[in-house]
Amino acid sequence: MYQDIVKYRNLVVELVMRDIKKKYRRSILGYLWSMLNPLLTMLITAMVFSNLFRFQIDNFALYLLTGQLIFTFYSEATSFAMGSILENGSLIKKVYVPKYLFPISRVSSSAVNLLFSLPAMLAIMLYTDHEITITLVACIVPLILLYFFCIGIGLF
Template identity: 60%
Template sequence: MDQFKLVLKYKFLLNELVMRDIKIKYRRSVLGLLWTLLNPLLMMIVLTLVFSNIFRFSIDNFPVYLLCGQLIFNFFSEASNMALPSILSNGSLIKKVYVPKYLFPLSKVFSSLVNLLASFVALLLVMIFTQSQITWTILFVPLPLLYIFLFTLGVSLLLSALSVFFRDIMHLYGVLLTAWMYFTPVFYPLDILPAGIRNIVEFNPLTSFINLFREVVMYNQVPTLSLNLVCLAYSLVMLAVGAYVFYKNQDKFILHI
């Protein structure tokens, strides 16, 4: 509760940090925020051309299937990547004034969330273009977005804390993310995988978040209680681990930045 009150107290700074990230990302860009729509659309077109022939018999409406997976994974990838060096890159500010240090990784996750919400508009446009059925179950979209937000925040807190002491993480994490992407069913169906690999992929938390997202957006299903509980468990456990590691080490940051 005290940490929540601190977030409210420093909400102006949090807002400024988020706006700064967005402005820096699109600085000197002619299209600006429009790229949040174009990026997923262009990537979807490329991947659809590459994979649609391979998977056309097992995935109906492959563009929507692909874009649903992309939105969730890209949010996680972008937010955690940006949060990873957030403490180190703000070292000069941390040394000068007191600022709750978790605001820096938190701002990265929020700025990526802005991009995710804009990309969701691109998904709706693709669904309309492909004449996909949009039903009232889309109202459940906040559930998977909340779960992936909490999970990503936990990972971001963990990474931003560890990177202060182990700089090699900043180089290793890119490799890990690439492997993580291939073990996440973004552009392929689970049923093509051998049993052993499929068990690993199903254990991947991002698989559960993407499945829940696809259920309410693409398959027009009310999310099951069991899947919600699994997603909630992944989110809360990761958030607890990340917050604990960050809190236990934050007082030592100033000695290493």
């Protein structure tokens, strides 16, 4: 399987680029929307929870945004990966391509969207004066594990 991914890496890159372009094709803000969307969602949710329910949790907005980013990635990656083979059925019928490349490309495009959203989280960290430490770099490991978990769910 790994050898096929390396062999067809250009196809996987093109499929990821196609998915990203298709997602932001009709958007005026384009790729900027992937940063603004989690920020605006977090802003509205944080206002509702902090004013309506009166939670006094330090860095509540940051916790909320982190959870929303991870959940959105998982939800988007798994749901799109599960239907990716059916969506690309015409391509599969025309040319031999390993079918598992399509779920991998969909999960990878969701991962790229997550990477676009991470500057929003960094902006919230700076705005709330949250301490930026070396453990921020360690968050890469769980994100990589989540990426492979989403590939596994999508392939299932």
